[in-house]
Amino acid sequence: MSYNNLREFIERLEREGELVRVAAEVSPVEEIAELTDRMAKQPGGGKAILFERTGTDFPVVTNLMGSERRMALALGVESLDALTRRIDALLHEVTTPKATLWEKLRMLPLLGEMARWMPRSRRGRGTCQEVVLRGEAARLSLLPVLKCWPEDGGRFVTLPMVHTLDPDTGVRNVGMYRIQVFDDRTTGMHWHVHKTGARHYDDYRRQGRRMPVAVALGGDPVYAYAATAPMPDNMDEYLLAGFLRRRPVELVRCLTCGIEVPADCDFVIEGYVDPAEEKTVEGPFGDHTGFYSLEDRYPRFHVTAITHRRDAVYPATVVGVPPEEDAYIAEATERIFLAPIRLAVQPEVRDLWMPTAGTAHNLAVVAIERRYEGQAHKVAQSLWGAGQMMFNKYLVVADAATEIRRVEALAALVRRLDPARDLIAAEGVLDVLDHATATPGFGGKLALDLTRAAAREEQPLQLPERFEPCGGVA
CATH class of the missing domain: 3.40.1670.10 (UbiD C-terminal domain-like)
Incomplete structure (x- = not known):
């Protein structure tokens, strides 16, 4: 099954006994991360945690995909093995030679199903735009952004879906790059030289153009997984999301930057990166290796608007010494991409x-x-x-x-x-x-x-x- 929004997934986890609620007020500065890290270190990854009072208007949910069971539920299957079998069967059907007319006709329903995985644009606003904050009202301090470790350079958005466009082709990329909050209106944009976002940045710089960027959070958890997946360059991550959820991702246009994002996500941070600006110091950041990644220079992201659902939940993950939530995300990647590795x-x-x-x-x-x-x-x-x-x-x-x-x-x-x-x-x-x-x-x-x-x-x-x-x- 797929989920219409993040709260629907949270409710499913609660019914399955996979979520605990914390009613006491907790701080996004180190406290939420400490409790989440303790939970993630429990056998099997513990449970997801919903922190209901965070000193802001929004609850925080962590460790959402931090077990094999929750990872499977996030991807709409009872087990990750079922996903492997589905992909194997699909690739076998597509790549097997068709000797007769009947065998070729038998492909038509499959082709029709594949067409339904394609992301779709819709007019008007999505639920992610029920509340619109622009100008001075668009303040990042309104969000319960986490600081995870004592020597971190500041607060970091740790589960963002960063949307960029190839300036030549218009092809979308959705990547997961950490975002350090500098002040109410600017952040770092931590895309490595090897990443597609960095390639787009270089292309905009060569063309002397400002680069539109949109950061989405929440929605169907399959979106966050797709942003982490090792997709080939210039292949839309929302095509993978549509395959996994068996229905298309519905997209709406941002209000200030022209990029499309999932209509049902919880938050959208709109803005731009100006490649003509000097890069800024970002970090340190407590990383999954058990060491702090050191300060380095990365582009600066400027916020032009923040939109969100009225009932928005802020999703976050904690990066640190294994095991953490990312171990189970990697396990899903093993199962999903094994068949394509064999094929290609x-x-x-x-x-x-x-x-x-x-x-x-x-x-x-x-x-x-x-x-x-x-x-x-x-x-x-x-x-x-x-x-x-x-x-x-x-x-x-x-x-x-x-x-x-x-x-x-x-x-x-x-x-x-x-x-x-x-x-x-x-x-x-x-x-x-x-x-x-x-x-x-x-x-x-x-x-x-x-x-x-x-x-x-x-x-x-x-x-x-x-x-x-x-x-x-x-």
Whole structure:
């Protein structure tokens, strides 16, 4: 099922016993984050929390997708495995050759269903525009924006859906980039150099044009998931959202910047980034690696209007030492994008696992059908060049028979590893947030080829005295 608004999803979680309410007044400065972090560290991710009194006119909900069960409910399925089966069946139907006229005609209902996933524009205002604040009335201090950790540079919007447009094609991008509040009318815009938002920014700068931006929060939780998904550049995230919710996302035009946003979201912060302005200092920010990402310079976002529902709920997530909510978002991505990876990049891949301790893409384990010598090298090099997998730092490649989600099974294979033959080293693009690289966004990568290890005797691991990565760089 899909949800008509965020409150509808909250009510579903409450019926399912997946949400607790906090009636006491709590502060958005560190207190909400502390309580949320304690909840997220409970077995299975604990429960979602609705903070009813926040010192503002709006309640705050956190840990919304912070368990496998809540993640599945957010995506409208009883289990994430059901989603995997649906995607596998869809891709099989679309890609299987059609030999007869009947088989081709049988595709028509599917094509009709696919057409219904496309986002749709509607006239007039949406419920996200029931209350309109412009000019001096559009103050970010009205919102219960969180400060999560003591050394954070300030308050950060942590679950935003940032909408930008390609200035040449008009194609929309929806990304999730943290937003540090500087004052009532300006924020930072933390898009890394590798992100689509940053590419749009560079294009507007070259054209000497002001860049419209709209930040949406809330609505159907599938919108927030789609903003995090590793979609190909120039493919609309709301197409993925329409597929997941089995009905289109209805969009309305913003009042001051001309960008379309979901009609049923809770808040919209409208504005612009001027590429002619000097970038401003943003950060520090307590990150999912367990370290603070340091201050750096990013574009400044100027607020021109804030609109919201009358019954708006402010959604937020806490970023910190795993496990946090993002671990379950990453788990959904494993299930959703496994089939496309097999189809478009690596047909031999049978399973993909990104352990929570690896903080998403930093550590990944894949199981493959091994048929020839050097196949693990091919898989590693291909994945390191595929979309957001380019940020991967450590990759483990195992045989398809391996239960890759069992740490004990992987550890047994590692004890049989031959360092002279099974280590695949390289250098390449890494996450800008990686604090362990000498050059920001670039550094070493390592893959372990365990596809032959099961046939060996277990022995103490002995590393060579000197290990040469690809290219001979020490």
